[in-house]
Each structure stands twice: as structure tokens, then as C-alpha cells.
Amino acid sequence: xxxxxxxxxxxxxxxxxxxxxxxxxxxxxxxxxxxxxxxxxxxxxxxxxxxxxxxxxxxxxxxxxxxxxxxxxxxxxxxxxxxxxxxxxxxxxxxxxxxxxxxxxxxxxxxxxxxxxxxxxxxxxxxxxxxxxxxxxxxxxxxxxxxxxxxxxxxxxxxxxxxxxxxxxxxxxxxxxxxxxxxxxxxxxx
Numbered sequence: 001x002x003x004x005x006x007x008x009x010x011x012x013x014x015x016x017x018x019x020x021x022x023x024x025x026x027x028x029x030x031x032x033x034x035x036x037x038x039x040x041x042x043x044x045x046x047x048x049x050x051x052x053x054x055x056x057x058x059x060x061x062x063x064x065x066x067x068x069x070x071x072x073x074x075x076x077x078x079x080x081x082x083x084x085x086x087x088x089x090x091x092x093x094x095x096x097x098x099x100x101x102x103x104x105x106x107x108x109x110x111x112x113x114x115x116x117x118x119x120x121x122x123x124x125x126x127x128x129x130x131x132x133x134x135x136x137x138x139x140x141x142x143x144x145x146x147x148x149x150x151x152x153x154x155x156x157x158x159x160x161x162x163x164x165x166x167x168x169x170x171x172x173x174x175x176x177x178x179x180x181x182x183x184x185x186x187x188x189x190x
Contacts, residue, residue: 026160026168033152033175040146040182047139047189054132058125065121072114079107134189141185148178
């Protein structure tokens with residue numbers, strides 16, 4: 001009888017050691033996954049801020065382009081007005097005619113320069129808008145990765161409570177998928 005008791009106690013002790021090793025593995029896995037979730041949150045917030053900054057820059061550049069287009073139109077109108085006065089013969093002396101010609105040329109040159117600046121601002125605005133879109137897609141991917149890490153933590157925690165190894169493996173496998181999404185999200189906007 002004492003052999004059975006001794007054998008039962010030894011088996012129980014071995015099972016307890018195995019359970020404790022499994023609990024430590026699950027706790028370690030949960031801690032690692034929690035760190036990955038925190039990193040996902042950090043990087044997703046960074047991408048969100050980057051997307052907002054790029055979108056703000058695009059809007060500002062578009063407003064500058066509009067201002068430059070308006071300035072170009074005003075200079076073009078002034079140029080046409082002075083050219084009409086010149087054609088109408090308002091300038092009675094050659095000096096007045098030369099002065100009006102100079103004003104016409106200056107306004108046309110100014111209109112052309114302002115139009116080129118507007119085109120440059122519009123290109124920069126489109127570039128900033130594209131950067132914003134890319135950063136927003138990276139943000140969304142990183143948010144998915146973070147959500148997957150959080151689900152993995154739940155599965156790993158449930159495995160500890162239920163002593164079910166499948167939940168531990170499922171949580172670790174799911175976190176591996178989250179890791180792939182994390183890396184993909186970080187590489188999206190490079």
C-alpha cells in the first residue's frame with residue numbers, strides 16, 4: 001500500500017512540476033505578446049499622427065496653390081487691362097507708351113511666375129496627400145496587428161486558467177500573424 005501512495009505522490013509531484021512549467025511558459029508568452037501589443041499601439045499612433053500631419057500639409061499647400069492661382073489671374077487681368085489701354089491709344093507720348101508696355105510685360109511675367117508657383121504647390125500637395133494615404137493604410141494595418149495581439153493575450157490567459165495547451169498554441173500562432181502584420185505595417189510607409 002505504501003508503494004501505491006509513494007507512486008501516486010511522485011506522479012502528482014511530476015504533474016505539478018509540468019503544470020508549473022506550462023504556467024511559466026504561458027506567462028512568458030503573454031508578457032511577450034503584451035510587449036508586442038504595446039509596440040503596435042505606439043507605432044499605430046505614430047502613423048496616425050504622420051497621416052494627420054501630411055494631410056494638414058496637403059491642405060495648406062492646396063490653399064497656397066489657390067492663393068498663387070488667384071494672384072496669377074489678378075496679374076493677368078491687370079496685364080490685359082493695360083494692354084487694352086495701350087491698344088486704345090491712351091498713352092499720348094512714347095514715354096507713356098513705353099511705361100504701359102513695361103507694366104504689361106511685368107504683369108504677364110508675374111502671372112506666369114505665380115502660375116508656376118501654384119503648379120509647384122499643387123504637386124507638393126498631391127505628394128503630401130499620397131503620403132497621408134500611405135500612412136493611414138499603415139496605421140490601419142498596425143491597428144489590426146494590435147487587436148490581434150490583444151486577442152492572443154486573451155487566448156494565452158485562458159490557456160493558463162483552463163490548462164488547455166491548444167489555447168496556448170492558438171494564442172502564440174495568432175500572435176505570429178499579428179507580428180507579420182506589425183512588420184508589414186511598419187514597412188508600408190517606408
